[in-house]
Each structure stands twice: as structure tokens, then as C-alpha cells.
Amino acid sequence: MSKKYSRIMVAIDGSHEAELAFKKGVNVALRNNAELLLVHVIDTRALQSVATFDAYIYEKLEEEAHSVLDEYEKQARESGIENLRQIIEFGNPKPLLANDIPEKEGVDLIMLGATGLNAFERLVIGSSSEYILRHAKVDLLVVRDPNRTL
Template sequence: MSQKYERIMVAIDGSYESELAFEKGVNVALRNDAELLLTHVIDTRALQSVATFDTYIYEKLEKEAKDVLTDYENQARKQGLEKVRQIIEFGNPKSLLARDIPDKEEVDLIMVGATGLNTFERLLIGSSSEYIMRHAKVDLLVVRDKSKTL
């Protein structure tokens, strides 16, 4: 039995690992004639103590995210992908990427880069990809290696 994906969400956080997830996401979307959702979540939990009422910081982060996602969108379109959308949200990345955005957007595959955290760091702050794996209702692909293609 073959699974055909229709709406693929790639979590983009600016890391090398999320770039790998993007590259594989484009390939999977092309093969499935699927829509690719380039998704970035601005973590407001980290900002609350620094900039409670400073909207400039939020606007600056949103513009930087938009610029990065626009670059990825242009790359995807150059590779022949027609259905590409950007999603930028504010809040808790773990819950937004695991449940809220996939539910709202009817995502059927989530793609994330593997974390660069070591065991101790995961104990202290947790891994987003690990959280998503435990809470997502749809298929999840954790991208670890550039050399392997899908």
C-alpha cells in the first residue's frame, strides 16, 4: 500500500537540520504533488521576560522569519514546486508544531530536523522533535542526514 501525502509541513528554525528537512520536504512534495507548508514558530515564552511590551522585537523577529521563509519558498519554486505556503506563528513551538498547526492546516506529514542537543541538554530543555513525535496525530519524519534521499 502506498501513502500519498497532500499537505506536508516542514518546521523551519534556521538550523542546518531544518534546512535538511526543507530539502527532503521539497522532494517528497514534488513526488506526491503535495502542498508544502514552510512553518516557523516564534517562541514567545523566551521573549516575555525580555520584551513584555516591546512590539519592535516581535515585528523584527517576524520580518526575519518572513525573509528566511521567502528564500526557502523561492528555492522550492525554482525546483518546480507550485504549491508552497508560509506559516509564521507566535507561541510555544512544541504544541503549535505537534498539534495546533497540523490540525488547522490538515497536515498529513510533519518533517523536522533532528535536534543537535546532547542527552543532558534534552533533559534540561527538551527536544522539539521528541515532543512532536510523542504528540503528533500524523506521520512525522525526523531528518538526520543529508546523504540519504527519500
């Protein structure tokens, strides 16, 4: 039994495995003639100790996110993707990527890299991919780098 996906969300966090998820996402979107959503969540948990909602910091992070997503969008369009949108959100990436954004956008497939953080960060705050795996209500494809060593 094969399922046709219509709206595919790829979580982009700047990691190598997120880039691999993006490349697979482009291929899946092309095969399914689906809309591709490039999503980046700016993790405000890490900014709470900096300055209470310093607008400059948030603006700078948003500019950087747009720059990264613009490059991914360019690559996707060059590959033949016509239906594509960028989404940037502020907050906790785990619930936003697992439920909030997929529900709001009608996503039927989430694609993300297996590890976007280093080993110490995963130990301290936990793996986003693990959280999304346990909480997402739609299909999920976790992309791994076959050459990665732990």
C-alpha cells in the same frame, strides 16, 4: 502499502537539520504533487523575560522569519513546487507544531530536523522533535544529518 500525502508541513527553525528536512520535503512534495507548508514558530517563551510584549522585538523577529522563509520559498519554486504557503506563528513551538498547526491546516505529514538546539538547550527545555514525535496525530519524518557528531 504506500501513502500519498497531500499537505506536507516542514518546520523551519534555522538549523542545519531543518534545512535538510526542507530539501527532503521538497522532494516528497514533488513526488506526491502535494502542497508544501513552510512553518516557523517564534518561541515567545524565550521573550517573556525581555520586555512584556515589546512590539519592536516581535516585529523584528517576524521580519527575520519572513526573510528566511522567502529564501526557502524561492528554492522550492525553483525546484518545481507550485503549491506552497508560509506560516509564521508566535507561541510555544511544541504544541503548535505537533497539533495546532497540523489540525488547522489539514497536514498529513510533518517533516522536521532531529535537533534544532544545542545540547545544553535540549537538556534544559527538552527536544521539540521528541515532543512532536510523542504528540503528533499525523505521520512524522524526523530528518538527521548523517555526518553530525554529538
